[in-house]
Amino acid sequence: MPGIAVVGTQWGDEGKGKVTDLLSDDMHMVVRFQGGNNAGHTIVYDHHTLKLHLIPSGILYPHILPVIGNGVIINPEVLLEEIANLEAMNIDTARMRISYNCHVILPYHIEIDRLMEERRGGKSLGTTMRGIGPTYSDRSARTGIRMQEMLVPAIFAARVREVVEKKNELITCFYGGTPLDADAVAEAYEGYAERLKGYLADTGLLVKNALNDGGNVLFEGAQGLMLDLDHGTYPFVTSSNTVAGAACAGAGVGPKDIDEIIGVTKAYVTRVGSGPFPTEQDNEIGNHMQEVGGEFGTTTGRKRRCGWFDMVILKYASRLNSLTSLAITKLDVLSGFETLKVCVSYQAGEKVIEEFPQLRGEFEECKPVYTELPGWQSDISDARRLDELPVEARDYLQFIQEMGGVAIKLVSVGPARHQTIIVEGDGEPLRQGRLLFQDDLPL
Ligand code: IMP
DSSP states (O other): OOEEEEEESSSSOSSHHHHHHHHGGGOSEEEEOSBOTTOOEEEEETTEEEEESSSOGGGGSTTOEEEEOTTBEEOHHHHHHHHHHHHHTTOOOTTOEEETTOEEOOHHHHHHHHHHHHHHGGGOOOOOSSSHHHHHHHHHTTOOOBGGGGGSHHHHHHHHHHHHHHHHHIIIIITOOOOOOHHHHHHHHHHHHHHHGGGEEOHHHHHHHHHHTTOOEEEEOOSOGGGOTTTSSTTSSOSSOOSTTHHHHHHTOOGGGOOEEEEEEESSEEEOSSSOOTTBOOSHHHHHHHHHTTOBOTTTOOBOEEEOEEHHHHHHHHHHHTOSEEEEEOGGGGTTOSEEEEEEEEEETTEEEOSOOSSHHHHHHOEEEEEEEEOOOSOOTTOOSGGGSOHHHHHHHHHHHHHHTSOEEEEEOSSSTTSEEEOOSSSGGGGGSSOOOTTOOOO
């Protein structure tokens, strides 16, 4: 299993961090391939609570080389803060490598993100305000600044000053905002360059060499399919591709370098920010999921919107990512519901929709068609094997596996590393449940 991608199958926050962490023992390298400090996870390590937005959590394991691939955009101030926090915990960060080709987030990107959101008024996207869209826009427009320019900090500073001056025209003339102090920004960024230039490398080559040497490389995705720039709920998406295919472009390897693709799927669905969400439960059901699941964004602290599991989205995720297995997270949060609803298709007017609609208007009209499954009342957070789960929980998993057409290999029943069920084989043990499907042989 040399190349493994871990991707989110919903709107992000599926629990990719825990799955990545569980796989760490066998990995030699962990590579982030898209997004920026809009993503993040909280890690409890050695009695410290640590928030990481940019650095792969593999940094905590000395045997892992953490890599930030070219598809990631970097706010140097945030990165240096993470480095400082890790070093304060005696974790060596010197081995980390950052691609020469990552684009740099500058203060004007953050300011423009804010001004654009303000202009959208009631139609705002609910971005994380981290400058993500404007930085990726500059990358596409070929006006961005890359990390490699930091190699000579004085030249980098001059370039930053020049660009800030140009962007100030946009900020003041178009948005009516306050100009940034170009000298102060240039000076700060010169300092960041001094401290970061030693981390830069041809990371695509490092990844390929690791794979050629028989190493195991984990490609760590951020956000999730429904926030993918092309395939998600545009315009309520992030500004990068979040699908597994993006791991190649964003890490600098070819499609054949990825052998397994694990789709991380929460046992219910959450979304932060604006945009359509057919199975949303803006009621006591959603509130319960939000409270029990601790559904607050790691990056912005915003409450996440919560809703029932959506099979149309899972099937879409399976198709677009070529998923080879599923990791189901937060199953324990569903304990206590009398019944659980699973959206199996959508209805728009008279039309029944089985495949995720590509027309925005149609998706916005979609109402979920639910199947109701029995819930379970007991606490399942101590279960370590499938047969320690109540039959209703196994049925729920089996339903997801059968309809999604992807084998469940891992079930998480709590935040701790040990609160995990590893499913052996091709999901076969799930068949101990009660539900029978068309193709099933009675057991
Ligand atoms: P941006 O990525 O900051 O431009 O935000 C665009 C949309 O993606 C907003 O709805 C954000 O809430 C959402 N988003 C971005 N990153 C994450 C994430 O890591 N988890 C969940 N939602 C995210």
